Amino acid sequence: MSAVIEIQELRKTFRTLRRGRRVALDGFDMLVESGQVHGFLGPNGSGKTTTLRALLGLVRADGGRMAVLGQPAPEQLPAVTGRIGAIVESPQFFGNFTGRKTLRLLATAGGVEAARVDAVLDQVGLRDRADERVKGYSLGMRQRLAVASALLKRPELLILDEPANGLDPAGIREMRDMMAALAAAGVTVLVSSHILAEIQLICDHVTIISRGRRVVAGRVRDVLSGFDRGEIRVRVAEHRRAAEILRAAGRPVAVHDDHLVVADAADPSLIAQTLGRHDLWVRELTPLTPDLESVFLTLTDTVPEPGRAKQVDGSVLPVPAGGAEAWAPTQRAGADAEAAQIDLGPMGSDDKGIPA
Amino acid sequence: MNLFRAEVSRLAARRFVQLMAVLLIGAFGITIATTLASSHQPSANEVAMAEAQAAQQRIDLRSGYQRCLSDQRNNPGPALQHNCEAMNPDRVDREDFLSGVFVFEREIRPLMYFLIAFLALFGFLVGASYVGADLHSGGMTNLLLWRPKRITVLGTKLGTLLGAMLVGSVVASALYLGAFWLIAQTTGLPGDLDGDFGRWMGLTSARGLVLILGVTALGFAIATLGRHTAAALGAVAAYAIGWEVGARIVLSIVEAGRPEQWMMSTYVVAWMSGAVHLWDRNACSGPTFGFCDPGYTLTWVHAAAVLGVLFVGCVVVAFADFRRRDLA
Numbered sequence: 274m275s276a277v278i279e280i281q282e283l284r285k286t287f288r289t290l291r292r293g294r295r296v297a298l299d300g301f302d303m304l305v306e307s308g309q310v311h312g313f314l315g316p317n318g319s320g321k322t323t324t325l326r327a328l329l330g331l332v333r334a335d336g337g338r339m340a341v342l343g344q345p346a347p348e349q350l351p352a353v354t355g356r357i358g359a360i361v362e363s364p365q366f367f368g369n370f371t372g373r374k375t376l377r378l379l380a381t382a383g384g385v386e387a388a389r390v391d392a393v394l395d396q397v398g399l400r401d402r403a404d405e406r407v408k409g410y411s412l413g414m415r416q417r418l419a420v421a422s423a424l425l426k427r428p429e430l431l432i433l434d435e436p437a438n439g440l441d442p443a444g445i446r447e448m449r450d451m452m453a454a455l456a457a458a459g460v461t462v463l464v465s466s467h468i469l470a471e472i473q474l475i476c477d478h479v480t481i482i483s484r485g486r487r488v489v490a491g492r493v494r495d496v497l498s499g500f501d502r503g504e505i506r507v508r509v510a511e512h513r514r515a516a517e518i519l520r521a522a523g524r525p526v527a528v529h530d531d532h533l534v535v536a537d538a539a540d541p542s543l544i545a546q547t548l549g550r551h552d553l554w555v556r557e558l559t560p561l562t563p564d565l566e567s568v569f570l571t572l573t574d575t576v577p578e579p580g581r582a583k584q585v586d587g588s589v590l591p592v593p594a595g596g597a598e599a600w601a602p603t604q605r606a607g608a609d610a611e612a613a614q615i616d617l618g619p620m621g622s623d624d625k626g627i628p629a
Numbered sequence: 630m631n632l633f634r635a636e637v638s639r640l641a642a643r644r645f646v647q648l649m650a651v652l653l654i655g656a657f658g659i660t661i662a663t664t665l666a667s668s669h670q671p672s673a674n675e676v677a678m679a680e681a682q683a684a685q686q687r688i689d690l691r692s693g694y695q696r697c698l699s700d701q702r703n704n705p706g707p708a709l710q711h712n713c714e715a716m717n718p719d720r721v722d723r724e725d726f727l728s729g730v731f732v733f734e735r736e737i738r739p740l741m742y743f744l745i746a747f748l749a750l751f752g753f754l755v756g757a758s759y760v761g762a763d764l765h766s767g768g769m770t771n772l773l774l775w776r777p778k779r780i781t782v783l784g785t786k787l788g789t790l791l792g793a794m795l796v797g798s799v800v801a802s803a804l805y806l807g808a809f810w811l812i813a814q815t816t817g818l819p820g821d822l823d824g825d826f827g828r829w830m831g832l833t834s835a836r837g838l839v840l841i842l843g844v845t846a847l848g849f850a851i852a853t854l855g856r857h858t859a860a861a862l863g864a865v866a867a868y869a870i871g872w873e874v875g876a877r878i879v880l881s882i883v884e885a886g887r888p889e890q891w892m893m894s895t896y897v898v899a900w901m902s903g904a905v906h907l908w909d910r911n912a913c914s915g916p917t918f919g920f921c922d923p924g925y926t927l928t929w930v931h932a933a934a935v936l937g938v939l940f941v942g943c944v945v946v947a948f949a950d951f952r953r954r955d956l957a
Contacts, residue, residue: 287955326955329777330773330777331770331773331774333955347777350777351776351777351778357774359774365766365767365771366768367643367762367768369643370642378638378639379635379771379772379775381631381638382631382635382636382772382775382776384631426775
């Protein structure tokens with residue numbers, strides 16, 4: 274497969290009088306090959322959008338090399354821009370223009386035939402609202418309009434920065450289906466998103482960035498398998514006794530309130546046999562495979578920690594004294610029921626398969 | 630060409646441009662309506678009386694004018710020459726004694742300056758808003774994703790803006806002058822439309838157009854540098870208050886000789902009127918021998934140089950900055 278996007282040693286430092294010097298990209302590398310649906314993940318402020326902006330010529334890189342569709346970027350970007358559709362962050366449009374007029378102006382500027390405007394409006398589900406002013410659009414509708422603008426050119430490479438931002442569940446699903454359809458049609462898609470479950474569903478490859486550097490890249494299944502410790506969740510009566518039996522059999526076991534997690538269990542049936550020999554009958558035996566969220570949190574060092582608030586620059590601050598109480602509204606009346614639902618503890622459960 | 634067409638559509642569709650155009654038409658409409666309401670076709674009796682009064686005035690001025698010319702010959706100096714011209718009896722016309730009558734040849738002069746000032750203000754605001762809103766809203770980013778040639782995109786925007794302002798100014802001026810010409814024909818007098826008037830009209834129109842386009846480009850350039858429409862408005866407000874008012878007061882306190890030559894407004898006046906005569910407060914303050922002329926003149930050539938450097942310089946700096954900057 275040929276490389277569609279190549280980024281090597283990309284560096285970018287922002288300097289402002291007020292905020293001083295901030296390193297956004299610190300030798301970042303990326304490779305996206307033709308036909309891939311490539312997920313681009315990273316915490317807030319990790320350099321995702323800066324990378325995409327540099328790639329599209331909106332931000333001037335301080336160093337490194339980039340190429341898009343075989344052409345050096347941003348120098349030769351004009352030669353290939355007709356083959357690239359892109360939305361970067363939440364694109365803004367003139368509120369007083371209708372959706373159709375917005376797309377028509379872009380089509381005129383880009384030399385795209387006017388008939389494409391109606392086609393992409395249909396494709397993103399905006400046909401019935403196309404003649405309304407953009408200022409009346411919801412966030413999700415604006416996002417659809419942005420995607421429509423990216424599709425106008427029949428792109429070979431589609432770069433989508435947070436395309437699901439503001440979309441309702443149905444919209445997210447439509448977006449996923451649309452990306453799948455585009456990928457099936459041979460379009461290379463680079464998509465950045467915070468909805469990791471979506472990325473896991475639609476992407477075949479992934480690059481994770483943290484603090485301006487690539488921390489992992491490859492096939493999604495390869496990345497996940499690298500974090501698979503072969504753990505099994507076991508539910509059984511007398512689970513503390515069961516843990517002792519399994520430990521005696523040489524298996525690493527973690528005891529939880531109502532279940533056990535057994536590591537390095539290549540063959541789950543051996544656990545059932547071991548416990549069965551002591552008249553303990555297994556009720557559940559579930560392999561714990563890591564998901565992209567847990568891998569992401571681990572690799573980017575953003576796993577929430579109880580009592581500590583991680584900042585976007587990587588620093589950690591203690592949660593104000595009183596924990597959740599300190600963040601609760603001062604007007605308590607009528608808020609107790611809501612407050613009871615606030616969970617400020619660690620996100621996700623401890624059996625996500627996160628390596629220690 | 631496609632980009633130019635898209636920019637023309639975008640400019641014409643902008644609400645701010647439409648609103649400003651309505652305000653401009655409204656201001657012109659009010660001016661035309663009040664002129665129409667305050668003018669009347671003079672009767673034969675009024676004309677005869679005005680002619681008699683003008684003839685009497687000429688007789689009264691003639692001897693004084695001759696004395697002034699004689700003094701001027703004996704004591705040469707620009708100030709005296711200026712005063713003599715004001716007493717020239719040949720400058721007295723019957724129209725000077727026709728009250729409540731719109732005389733096109735006379736009254737169109739200040740009205741032309743009003744037109745130019747309004748169009749320049751319109752151009753500045755539209756120019757600043759056109760690019761400022763694009764930069765602030767992300768419209769420019771969207772456009773650059775389609776056309777990643779910054780100078781071409783910004784240049785097309787400026788070219789579109791100046792082209793639209795040129796066409797708009799010519800059309801607005803034609804309608805404006807046409808309306809006053811009609812008023813003169815129906816309820817006033819055309820006046821003495823001789824070669825001098827034609828030259829004045831041609832020169833003022835040409836200078837006015839250059840000034841309008843320059844000010845439009847200036848608004849565009851400042852908003853480009855500041856990335857926001859408000860940057861241009863703020864810069865002008867800061868300049869007007871901080872320099873034209875504040876610095877003028879300070880220069881007056883320190884008794885600077887020629888404070889006016891540091892003010893842009895002086896050069897705008899010099900550009901439009903061809904020359905402006907000013908006084909150097911310190912020129913004759915020391916010991917002098919014989920005649921001391923404290924006057925100095927700034928001509929349209931000086932004005933062209935100063936305003937040209939300002940307008941072109943700001944545009945060049947804006948393009949250079951835009952070529953390199955990171956876009957949000």
